[in-house]
Amino acid sequence: MPDWYELESACLDCRGCALAETRTNVVFGVGPRDAEVLLVGEGPGEQEDLTGEPFVGRAGKLLDDMLAIIGLDRRSNVYITNIVKCRPPQNRDPLNVEQDACIGYLRNQTALLRPKLIVCLGRIAATRLIREDYKITREHGQWVEKKGIWMTAIYHPSALLRDPRKRPETFEDLKAIQAKIRETCTHTYSELPAL
Secondary structure (H helix, E strand, C coil): CCCCCCCCCCCCCCCCCCCCHCCCCCCCEEECCCCCCCEECCCCHHHHHHHHCCCCCCHHHHHHHCCCCCCCCCCCCCCEEEEECCCCHHHHCCCCCHHHHHHHHHHHHHHHHCCEEEEEEHHHHHHHHHHCCHHHHHHCCCCCCCCCEEEEECCCHHHHHHHHHHHHHHHHHHHHHHHCCCCCCCCCCCCCCCC
């Protein structure tokens, strides 16, 4: 298995699908490489493609605010990445062939990180990582265990920007994530945040 440096170098040089032709930057991931919580979105958008960092546009600002509510931060205690590492044109959903070309990077990131929890940000990540027929509107916030890792999905921050009525449900999901972290993680919280 490659180490972090080898994996990131291979990812930055990847030409495995057509997205490589239109990208500005590969968006590998951000966060401490001993994080117990892994957040996975579907793919980079325009701002992410320009900066090379996941979730930095409007949805990224909302995600940072959501994480802060439960004492999480991309620089200190969670790792954030996507299923595909290059921006799909016009921010369309990544095609299966693109996901297939890229999924090995996420699998290796997960193997190196060895997270206790994976939080899928939105439907695409949930159908790829949890179950093919996952229904985000019905199943968000529910936990499943796969290969010793607890997994859940919440609404993608961009969905919350489009439909703010989903925010109360998402707040409940965040509280459940915080409870699961307290139950299963050893160093995510140096001091426990209060809700």
